[in-house]
Amino acid sequence: MKKKTATVHRYTEALLQLGALGLFSVTAQAAPLPEHQVAVTFDDLPYVMPGKTSRSDNQKDALAANRAILAALRHDAVPVTAFVNEDKVQALGSPGTEILAQWNQGALALANHAAHHVDSNVLTPAQFENEIKEGERSIGPLAHKAGRKLEFFRFPFNHVGDTEPKRIALSEIVRRLGYRQAATTIDVEDYLFNDAYECAHSAENSADEARIRQAYIDYARIEIPYYQALDEKIMGRDVPAVMLFHDNRLNAAVLPQILDLFRQQHYRFVTLAQAQSDPAFTQEPKIATKFGPMWGYRWAQERHIPIDGRLEQEPPEWVRLYCHKP
Ligand SMILES: [Zn+2]
Numbered sequence: 247m248k249k250k251t252a253t254v255h256r257y258t259e260a261l262l263q264l265g266a267l268g269l270f271s272v273t274a275q276a277a278p279l280p281e282h283q284v285a286v287t288f289d290d291l292p293y294v295m296p297g298k299t300s301r302s303d304n305q306k307d308a309l310a311a312n313r314a315i316l317a318a319l320r321h322d323a324v325p326v327t328a329f330v331n332e333d334k335v336q337a338l339g340s341p342g343t344e345i346l347a348q349w350n351q352g353a354l355a356l357a358n359h360a361a362h363h364v365d366s367n368v369l370t371p372a373q374f375e376n377e378i379k380e381g382e383r384s385i386g387p388l389a390h391k392a393g394r395k396l397e398f399f400r401f402p403f404n405h406v407g408d409t410e411p412k413r414i415a416l417s418e419i420v421r422r423l424g425y426r427q428a429a430t431t432i433d434v435e436d437y438l439f440n441d442a443y444e445c446a447h448s449a450e451n452s453a454d455e456a457r458i459r460q461a462y463i464d465y466a467r468i469e470i471p472y473y474q475a476l477d478e479k480i481m482g483r484d485v486p487a488v489m490l491f492h493d494n495r496l497n498a499a500v501l502p503q504i505l506d507l508f509r510q511q512h513y514r515f516v517t518l519a520q521a522q523s524d525p526a527f528t529q530e531p532k533i534a535t536k537f538g539p540m541w542g543y544r545w546a547q548e549r550h551i552p553i554d555g556r557l558e559q560e561p562p563e564w565v566r567l568y569c570h571k572p
Contacts, residue, residue: 281484281512281513282474282484282486282487282511282512282513282514283486283487283513283514283515283516283520283521284432284486284487284488284489284508284513284514284515284516284521285325285327285486285487285488285489285515285516285517285518285520285521285522286319286324286325286326286327286489286491286505286515287326287327287328287329287400287428287430287488287489287490287491287518288315288326288327288328288329288349288491288492288493288497289329289359289400289490289491289492289493290329290331290334290359290363290492290493290494291328291329291330291331291334291335291345291346291349291356291359291493292308292312292330292334292335292338292341292342292345292346292493293307293308293311293312293334293338293342293345293493293494294334294437294440294492294493294494294495295307295308295334295337295338296444296448296495298448299448301337301338301339304337304338305338305339305341307495308338308341308342308345309341309344309345310498311493311494311495311497311498312345312348312349312493312498314498314499314501315493315497315498315501316348316349316354318501318502318505319354319501320352321502322502322505322515323353323515324353324505324515325353325354325355325515325516325517325518326349326353326354326355327355327357327397327398327428327517327518328349328354328355328356328357328493329357329358329359329398329400329428330346330356330357330358330359330381330384330385331359331360331361331362331363331381331402332361332362332380332381332382332383332384332385333361333362333363334363335383335384342384343384343388346384346385346388347388350385350388350389350392350394351392353517355389355394355397355517355518356385356388356389356394356396357385357396357397357398357399357400357428357518358378358381358382358385358396358398358399358400358425359381359399359400359402360374360377360378360380360381360399360401360402361376361377361378361380361381361383362377362380363402364377364402365402365403365405366401366402366405366406366407366408366412366416367405367408367536371412371415371416371419374416374419375419375423378399378419378420378423378425379423382396395424396424396425397425397426397518397519398425398426398427398428398518399420399423399425399426399427399428400427400428400430401416401427401538403538404430404538404539404540405535405536405537405538406427406530406534406535407534408534408535408536409534410532410534412534413532413533413534417530426522427530428488428518428522429488429521429522429527429530429541430488430490430540430541431473431477431485431487431488431489431540431541431542432469432470432473432487432488432489432490432540433469433473433490433540434462434465434466434469434470434490434504435465435561436462436490436491436492436494436496436497437492437494438561438565438566439458439461439462439465439496439561439565440492440494440495440496440497441568441569442458442565442566442568442569443455443458443459443462443494443495443496443499444495444569445568445569446458446568447495454568458496458565458568459496459499459500461561461562461565462496462500462565463500463503463504463507465559465561465562466504466507467507468559469558469559470487470507470508470511470513471511472558472559473487473540473542474487474511476540476542476543476546476553477526477541477542477545479551480542480545480546480549480551480553481526481545485524485526486516486520486521486522486524486526487513487521488518488521488522488541489508491504526545531544531545531547531548532548533547533548543555
C-alpha cells in the first residue's frame with residue numbers, strides 16, 4: 247500500500263512538473279473554470295456598532311469580528327476594497343485605527359465612504375464635499391504611509407444625487423477630489439439580517455442566531471444569480487459583479503459560507519479596479535434617484551429596458567420584523 251502511494255505521488259509529481267512547463271494542464275481536469283468575476287467590497291468600516299452596546303464591548307466585538315472577516319478573506323486570498331466612515335473610527339478609538347491598518351495591506355485597500363454616513367439627499371454639494379474631505383482624516387495618512395492612493399469613493403446608501411443637476415455636481419466633486427465612484431451590483435441586504443442578528447445576540451437567543459445566519463445564507467444563494475442574470479439581460483453579456491458587504495457581526499460569522507456560494511456559482515475574485523475596468527463601468531449611470539438601487543436597475547432605466555423589480559425576492563418577513571416583535 248505504501249509503495250503504491252509512493253508511486254502515485256511520483257506520477258502526480260511528474261504531471262505537476264509537466265504542468266509547470268506548460269506541457270500538460272493539471273487544473274483543466276479539476277473544477278470547471280470560473281465564468282464570472284466579482285469584486286468584494288466592505289462598507290461601514292471599522293465596524294457596524296449596535297446602538298445600545300457600551301464602548302468597551304463595541305471595541306472588543308469590532309476587533310473579534312474584523313479578525314474573523316480578515317481570516318476568511320486571507321484564507322481565500324480575496325482582494326477587497328474597504329469603505330470607511332471616519333465617525334466610526336473616532337467612536338471606536340485606537341482599536342478603530344488598529345483595524346484600519348489591517349485592511350491597508352496586501353490585496354486589501356482602504357477607500358472613502360464619507361465622514362458621517364450622511365445621506366447626500368439632505369446635503370448641499372458644498373456640505374457633501376466636506377464629508378469626503380473629512381472622510382480622509384484617518385485613511386489618508388494610512389494609505390500615504392503604505393505608498394497607496396485612495397482610489398474609490400462610495401456614496402452612503404448609494405445615493406448619488408436625487409436630481410440630475412445634483413447628481414452631476416456630486417459626481418464632479420468626487421472626480422475633482424481624485425476619486426472614482428464605486429459601483430455596487432449585488433446587495434443581499436446584510437444590514438437587515440444583521441439588525442435581526444444583533445437583536446437575537448443581545449437577547450442571548452442562540453437558536454434564533456442560527457436561524458438568522460441560515461436565512462441570510464439562503465437569501466444570498468438566491469440573490470447572487472438573480473443579479474448576475476439581471477445584469478446579463480440588460481447588458482447583453484456577462485458583466486463583472488461588485489458585491490456589497492458590511493463590516494458587521496453577521497458577516498464575521500458566515501463569510502466563509504458566502505464566499506463559498508460565489509465559488510459554487512463559478513465566480514473568481516478580482517479587485518474593484520479590475521471589475522470596474524470593464525466598459526460597463528466607464529461611465530456612471532446617468533440616473534438621478536433618491537434611492538440606492540443596484541447598478542443593474544440603473545442600467546435598465548438608462549436603456550429603457552422594463553424590469554419588474556417585484557420579481558426580486560425580498561428577505562423573509564420574520565427577519566424584517568424580528569427586532570420589532572412585541
Ligand atoms: Zn454604508
